[in-house]
Amino acid sequence: MDLRFRGAEPSEEERAAVDALLGPPASAWDGGSRTEADLRFAARAEAARDQLLPALHAVNDRVGWISEGALEYICRRLTIPPAEAYGVATFYALFSMKERPKRVLHVCTDLACQAKGAESVRRRVEDHFGPAGTSWHESPCLGMCERAPAALALEAGTPPVAQVYAPATPDTITTMAEAPPSSNGSTPSVKVTGETPERAAVPQAGQDGLLLLRRIGTVDPASLDDYRAAGGYTALRRAFDLGPAGVIREVLESGLVGRGGAAFPTGRKWDATARQPDHPHYLVCNADESEPGTFKDRVIMEGDPYALVEAMTIAAYATGCAKGYLYIRGEYPRAVARLQHAIATARARGLLGDDILGKGLSFDIELRRGAGAYICGEETAIFNSIEGQRGEPRSKPPFPVEKGLFGKPTVVNNVETLVNVLPILERGAQAYAAAEPKLFCVSGAVERPGVYELTFGATLRELLDLSGTTGTTRAVLLGGAAGAFVTDLDIPLTFEGTRAAGATLGSGVVLVIDDGVDLKSLLLRIAEFFRDESCGQCVPCRVGTVRQEEALHRLSRRVDDDDLVLLREVGQTMRDASICGLGQTAWNAVESAIDRLGVFR
């Protein structure tokens, strides 16, 4: 590939950040200094497009923004046209192409936080730091809804620092500007401060009978020995006894369906991938968790990271994958740190790598961080993101099991889906199916917000009895921004039960709205979310989400029938004609609020 550069030079720091990831350049052809020898031969850097996102992170983590010199240097190192790399870098909300302060504060103004006073936090931050845009941003859901309202400061440096403020009170704001980066739980790549113990997110922690949450808050997430002592790696041993086909049979028989939102039968996905003649096969664990109100995957990854490592190993064994990617959202510093540690420890102890447990299985996990883009959780956008392309969904067919990551057969599964495989193998498919566990992310107007584990069949009322509610419950948003509002608390929390009620379990969001919450501004926030997070590829969603937001602004000032008709028509077109699930669901919650809650009556 013949590349043309404008000649911008990286700073020493930028060069060092990239070299720390990629190693020093081999010659002047990929960005090193020119020597006599370089003039006598032509060479080129190995194209390594999939290192683009990690390289952008490397610079952004160290310097805080990505200059033209830094981008050109990355392009030389990886043989990427600068116009394309620019297109990728500008896709992600966590990157800046303009100089900005090293410390940037992300203030969540999303649904659960809004229900818990995010607006007053936002206003105080604005008073203190000035208008949003450089030193602070309004952020979509940070996945810490149980501690709403939340804020996260990210500070570039070596190592970068992530400081959590949750709950963020108006009083903590004054310290957000220059809080001293003191560390608890120092980690390989990032210092995380301000965190609370993981059991705080699990009101049921330590109770008997839990399957998915059994170790959270009770077993040290850093200790592989403790994990094994608490039942870890019995499922993998059972898998080896059953053989790959036997594992798939168990998963099929268990009836497990995906927990990422689409509820597709996991066994069928695994079976279809295992049968593909094309090789290699890839495994992708979708840990991009960005649906507003969702935080269950974070809690699993922070509180029981080895469970995910073990589950991914089993999935890889069953479907014939030698490599797995764990794609985790960029705003989850503690989960990243915990998993980096768990993967490294498992590798050192022969539980990842070649010949796992002496059974001849070769499998390893590479962790990839997202950079602020909800759409990258869509199952084909995640491939583009990993490959170093813009995180735009691909059109289906072909489906991932046929042509997925790098064009090869790929299994994509959600974190919660994968960890369900452990109890399936430990207890057997039938025992599992008799009491199938499901996680719910309960937030909003409740006494004890957090992740709850129930067996399928419990009703919404039973869940809210556990969490307790505050104020007078007006409605519950099920399934997040892509879900729907319901008012009937006797809905059974099953995929079928919620569907029958015109809602969805989605990613397990249960956001309780009391009568103190302004529904109109909640709807505006949902519309804003979809407008911000649309990848921009297809017209119904790119323009439709903007028109939906504009109409909601008008409607919250004055109810007008023409605008209601307009919303319906635009909404139906987004649902019918958009490429992916983002556009297809962008009108769900608004529609249900109009029809069931009578917001604009």
Next chain:
Amino acid sequence: MIPLQPPRRLIDVEIDGETVRVPEGSTILDACAAAGKDIPTLCYGDTLTPKNACRVCVVEVEGARTLAPACSRKAEKGMKVGTDTERARQSRKVVLELLGSSVDMSTTPRAAEWVEEYDADPARFGDDAATVEQPAKVDNELYVRDYSKCIMCYKCVDACGDQWQNTFAIGVAGRGFDTTISTEFDAPLTDSACVYCGNCVEVCPTGALSFKTEFDMRAEGTWDESKQTETTTICSYCGVGCNLTLHVQDNKIVKVTSPHDNPVTKGNLCVKGRFGYGYV
């Protein structure tokens, strides 16, 4: 050289109740053409891989949850397709409204005709509806980029990139409504990798990319396609023998295109053929 291909099987597809027979691998759009149906398309390009981004070509496929883009969805044996159902027409109408309200479609061929056919009303979103309006980028003598007319069909990027030119001067930048076609850091074309082959201009469906001659004449009000003639000839600059179609108005060449059905060049040219007509 025409590569030998295995003979393709024929499959039967039902379009609006009428059965048509098309080779396996055809798109629904191909089948519609075989059935004599005229489906609007914008981002589809006859020389490019479908990006299926604009969604103006959606049709209803029996049994499918959502509508399907005719331009890229493969026809399958026994598929029942409705091109003119209420649902498909409604989506096309709204897509035209969404585009028409955000983008200047005054130079998009057939746009006005479709707006009328589908009874679309782009003005319904009000005067405050966000648009992509911006000044045209005039940074070189050969062609102009007027992105207030851009519908983000990705065709120019695909033509500049790995589908034809392999120059990669432009890419898609930003996200959502703020997405644009851009060089790195929005640098002027003269600073970019652009080689002025004009193959992006060739595929642009809206007139967002146009010859500087056309842009200037439109500004003066002298551009008049009814007065233009088209002559196809062979480029004399080198031995490849590309076809040039010279568009002539008032005895002056006002732009150069190239036939897309040429089996070798498929409408692509280099800077000499495209813009080197000063000598004629």
